[in-house]
Amino acid sequence: MKRVYAREEYCVGCKLCEIYCIAAHSKYKNDLVKTFKKEANPPISRILVEESRPVSFALQCRHCEDAPCTKACIVGAMQKNPKTGVVTNEEERCVGCWTCVLVCPFGAITRDERGHKVASKCDLCSDNSQMPACVEHCPNRALVYSEYVSNNGTK
Amino acid sequence: MHYVIIGNSAAAVGAVEGIRKVDKENPITLISDEPYHTYSRPLISYFLAGKVTEEKMLYRGQDFYQKNTVTTLLGQKAIAIDTDSKEVRLENNEVLVYDKLLVATGGTPFIPPMAGLEKKNVFTFIKKDDVKAISKVVATGKKAVIVGAGLIGLKAAEGLSSLGVDVTIVELANRVLSAILDEDGADIVRKHLEKRGIKFELNTSVEAITGGEEAQGVTLKNGKSISADLVIVAVGVRPNTEVAENSKIAVNRGIVIDEKCQTSIQSVYAAGDVAEGYDLIFAQNRVLPILPNAYCQGETAGLNMAGSESIFSGGFAMNSIGFYGLPMITAGIVKPEGNGYEVLVELVPEQSLYKKIILKDNIVVGFIYLNKVDRAGIITSLIREKTNVVDFKEKLLKDSFGYIDLPQQLRKSKLLKGDSMSCW
């Protein structure tokens, strides 16, 4: 399946990916100004830029083939779509026990405790668009959305 | 080909999904003595507290059996297995013939000897029916004694206390959650719960449940007595191996399984709380009564039952729970005994903050994360993959510890691994 791959040699640490991720999941979809100014509690970014200068890169759910989070989920809310391969959390049913946080080898699940506790994670913007918002807005092609990228960035 | 599964919880569901990944046709029959659609066992305390409805408790959707063409025999108990004739006998004497069998009967409460167990309002706490029974007798202002300050006991306590019940917990060990926390961690958790009004009697046990027909209190070995309207015995679970006991299937503490989750008898598999599979940290077979392990073993069993070669390399103890907003994640060895361990600690009791990472020969073998649990899974994966952490050991405790702290080579190889991540 297509995944988002980070190429750390080109990540400039701007965190635009985080900013656009937040906007893509806000109720004012993709409107940055409204998302940050009007939404009382804007969503949490589902992508995380890790940085220790000069190295930085963005990391989000890898949508594992054999996703541990889906197996560990105690309520069965975390599921991998058999057709698209996208791993999503059915937030309605999630009880915020964080067992997925315990098993996700990438640390890609964040605890969203703004309201009813839910495990928040990258959904590849699957309900939204062709291209995940982070990839679309990365100014330096440090994120690529593709089947597989080798270490030197070639497909 | 006829698949028969005894059990209807995480391991059984894992098996159904495992089988159906490979074999979409052959019939599956699933037997459970609980008369319910598969539900999430850990949610029973949420159910007790009214935080989830019965419907929200379902572990898989209403159409699960139908979608996977599973014939269910709910409310029926399997009582014997004949591995020669490949038959399972039910309590109603019906006999099912199987080609492949999975025993996923889970755990059964361990009940230590004490007088008065037969009285009314003495409960265990592992099934939905337990909650239904308890719900009938609880009300604000009632008093409960819970025997056992393990995970189940504390969850029951939290549930009851949120309903206004006055709860006292009696625990034989010197601390709460002794299986998954050390003293420092346990101390923080106990104080956190005490602030919410839960009382503890540590280092002692219940001698007798007092009262007439109904329980009215307990007397403790330390001489104290506590009055109570109900008593919940939550000392632990042990493998529910009953159905295999008079068969040829090898049973140690649990049903012994190999890496394909097959028992000592061909075509018979076991998974979940009833099984004794490989523990990666202890390098020996152990019962690991946790849900991720149950699902993975079940799935592996299912895949193998349907003819696909699949291996579950093993599990280890790991838990993520929280009480009143205090989350904790622990895994592996949390209180090392013996030589050769290195322990990294950050402890700030005033903030209920505790991080402890246990290493042996530069390989992480266990950790406790209290309050700050974010990205704990990275540590879990270091345990599972037995990664040598010598190059970044001093960074493990950092709040922001992450992939940035791994050597570049390791980081890159792990990040490309999404394709091949294997079952936990």
Next chain:
Amino acid sequence: MSINCLTPAFLIERDKDRCIDCQVCVRQCANEAHRWDEEEQRVFSEDANCVNCHRCVVMCPTKALHIKKFPLEFRYNANWTQEAMRAIYLQAETGGVLLTGMGNDRPYPIYWDHMLLNASQVTNPSIDPLREPMELKTYLGRKPDFLKIKNGKLLEDIPPQLELELPIMFSAMSFGSISLNAHKSLAAAAKKAGTYWNTGEGGLHKDLVEHGDHTIVQVASGRFGVDADYLKTAAAIEIKIGQGAKPGIGGHLPGEKVGEEVSQTRMIPLGTDAISPAPHHDIYSIEDLRQLIYSLKEATEYQKPIFVKIAAVHNVAAIASGIVRAGADVVAIDGFRGGTGAAPLRTRDSVGIPIEFALAAVDTRLREEGIRNKVSLVVGGSIRNSSDIVKAVALGADAVYIATSALISLGCHMCQKCYTGKCNWGIATQDPQLTKRLNPEIGAERAANLLKAWAHEIEELLGGMGINALESLRGNRLMLRGIGLTDRELNILGIKAAGE
């Protein structure tokens, strides 16, 4: 501490209605002109640090930033201008030479803008390059006086030639003054477009050896990175005598910029200053130059054209003539607007002559001496667009060098702070935090796009003149007319006035 008379040069305006305090600007500014205030939980500006490089303006996702000239009125004085005074304040503070980056920014006349091109009407009809073949191919190198042919075959070998698909090459910029990613971008773009890039005087990084057949390597007064492999890898070799931005001045790459990669590539110890002397210490005459040219030809078995690059100075025509006679295959002339990574401000702004004059003078002189065929002329120093190129070719150039335009295509916003090493665009810096901002994949695409677009425009302009091969325009000054020029200027340029 004492008073600092310098006031901020720029003012950062943050549109409060649009700013979402996402701190992209804070993270992107290497000059720390934006700052996050923990206590106030909002972003503030430090105007004094702003160099107006536009990085924040471009990156700001809500376009909330405007940079303006700091609105400080100096009392009007036609003589004591703001610039003049600020320079004095700065020198009074530091006691140092004023440094700058990029090319001369003074309002001297731009002669390209005083020349107009011809177009066909009725007779000699114009050509549509989209329908008909159009030839931009250019060969650089010494051409024989005549060809000896027997039985339809050449009897003597033609001297080595550099084959260009279009008359534009990337001019010398050393690794050290610009980043490896900038080099990678230019090398890949040159390859893609069928032209050449130039290493500058800092050697050829090992990652770029694979682009050797599209590389011109430089041999400068510091001889950095020069060895036999370096010369052999290249398609051509350029002896650098001078640079338009700082004629008569050497170069100095401070030790802090000499990291692992730069030190290996330049073949000098880590962290040492890389000093290029003002002159080559073995060249004090045309004869000395001839020795170096022939040493290089020997070393490369007469297989590669040798370029000599000089700055456009007063006597440029005579100098060029000497260089041709010394055996150079190509003379590259860098005009007084040529860019630089670092130069003394006063030199940059007041030494040298316009490239347009230099080119016209050199071309005329070489023709007069009958040696124009012995050399190709390449000009650089602020070629800003495709019509500048067409005018240059009509004035007599064989091809042009572009450097500043190439860097602008990579994102440069002309803040002229190259010498600080804090280029926010990842171009003129060696700071790994900044160099990664230039993804060479994107850089190569953009630089190659620029070449493609300009080639297309050149074809359009040629077609308009009814010319279907660039070759036919070369030195064809009849295609040019001057506007707003004095007789003397027209004379030097060798062109008629508009209307004539």
